[in-house]
Amino acid sequence: ADNGTDLAAEIRRMCKEKDAIILAHYYTDGSVQKVADFIGDSLALARKAAKTDAKIIVMCGVHFMAETCKILCPEKLVICPDLNAGCSLADSCRAEDLKKFKQEHPGYTVVSYVNTTAAVKALTDVVVTSGNAKKIVDQLPKDEKIIFGPDHNLGSYINAVTGREMLLWNGGCHVHERFSPQAIVEMKKEHPDAIVLVHPECKGPVVKLADVVGSTAVLLDYAVAHPDKEYIVATEPGILFEMQRQCPDTVFLPVPPEVSEGSAGCSCNECEYMKMNTLLKVYNALKYEWPSVDVPADIAVEAVKPINRMLEMS
Numbered sequence: 060a061d062n063g064t065d066l067a068a069e070i071r072r073m074c075k076e077k078d079a080i081i082l083a084h085y086y087t088d089g090s091v092q093k094v095a096d097f098i099g100d101s102l103a104l105a106r107k108a109a110k111t112d113a114k115i116i117v118m119c120g121v122h123f124m125a126e127t128c129k130i131l132c133p134e135k136l137v138i139c140p141d142l143n144a145g146c147s148l149a150d151s152c153r154a155e156d157l158k159k160f161k162q163e164h165p166g167y168t169v170v171s172y173v174n175t176t177a178a179v180k181a182l183t184d185v186v187v188t189s190g191n192a193k194k195i196v197d198q199l200p201k202d203e204k205i206i207f208g209p210d211h212n213l214g215s216y217i218n219a220v221t222g223r224e225m226l227l228w229n230g231g232c233h234v235h236e237r238f239s240p241q242a243i244v245e246m247k248k249e250h251p252d253a254i255v256l257v258h259p260e261c262k263g264p265v266v267k268l269a270d271v272v273g274s275t276a277v278l279l280d281y282a283v284a285h286p287d288k289e290y291i292v293a294t295e296p297g298i299l300f301e302m303q304r305q306c307p308d309t310v311f312l313p314v315p316p317e318v319s320e321g322s323a324g325c326s327c328n329e330c331e332y333m334k335m336n337t338l339l340k341v342y343n344a345l346k347y348e349w350p351s352v353d354v355p356a357d358i359a360v361e362a363v364k365p366i367n368r369m370l371e372m373s
């Protein structure tokens with residue numbers, strides 16, 4: 060296999076031969092999304108993993124997504140094309156710190172975003188994604204005291220739309236925090252009628268400028284339902300691949316990141332972890348059935364409970 064087309068064909072052939080399924084997040088490179096059996100937001104990927112009959116799952120996303128697959132399907136071989144595909148948001152909450160925080164706040168229910176390690180999920184009462192967080196928090200008793208982590212921006216947004224006062228962990232995603240309200244205001248001058256789509260991992264002032272706030276799937280569905288509009292998109296630009304595929308005549312404008320002194324001159328709004336999934340790595344992962352992701356049994360047995368609770372409540 061010496062080019063993209065051959066690699067993709069070989070990947071598809073091996074999937075059939077080995078009874079493997081490729082799941083990919085919307086933020087991965089278009090070439091990876093194209094070769095996948097299923098693409099989705101983090102909720103849809105977890106749901107798909109929970110019900111697949113395939114023997115091998117190749118999870119093209121980031122490490123915590125592969126862990127979630129393994130927790131839901133312990134008997135399956137779960138492969139992550141690059142184990143270095145981490146997540147700054149998941150990294151912002153260490154299990155030992157959450158454990159200590161829980162001890163300092165007895166009687167609190169822990170609601171964790173899916174962007175967390177398996178060890179953090181094991182300390183969690185219910186997992187949420189940006190696609191179901193409001194729905195799930197709304198189902199918890201009104202007087203329940205809640206710790207929400209690790210994404211501070213998503214937590215603030217959920218507090219605002221549910222009227223709760225959840226105690227928020229101070230974590231964030233370095234990709235979404237790079238978007239500035241100024242950039243959107245500038246784009247609106249040129250495109251006054253454009254609809255502003257914002258992921259709730261963005262900072263509060265960016266979320267305030269949104270016409271639609273939601274998970275990648277929510278933003279995509281909105282555009283597909285209104286293809287006659289123009290869109291300003293404040294999330295990782297990998298989502299534009301599927302938006303453009305489903306709405307070939309629609310204009311989608313990715314918001315450039317803020318380039319400040321603190322951001323070390325970074326002018327990229329891409330998630331470098333998601334982009335670690337290349338066609339060649341998917342090919343090698345399938346060929347060698349490696350590297351696999353495993354979750355220690357004592358952690359998995361606890362982590363599966365809040366994930367299943369999420370799947371039941373959403």
Ligand code: 13P
Pocket residue numbers: 099100101102174188189190232260273274275276
């Ligand atoms: P969703 O796919 O749930 O919108 O999450 C975005 C994200 O940052 C995943 O890492």
Ligand code: SF4
Pocket residue numbers: 086121145146147148149174232233234235260295330331332333
């Ligand atoms: Fe994590 Fe942010 Fe990348 Fe999503 S975009 S995987 S939250 S670092």
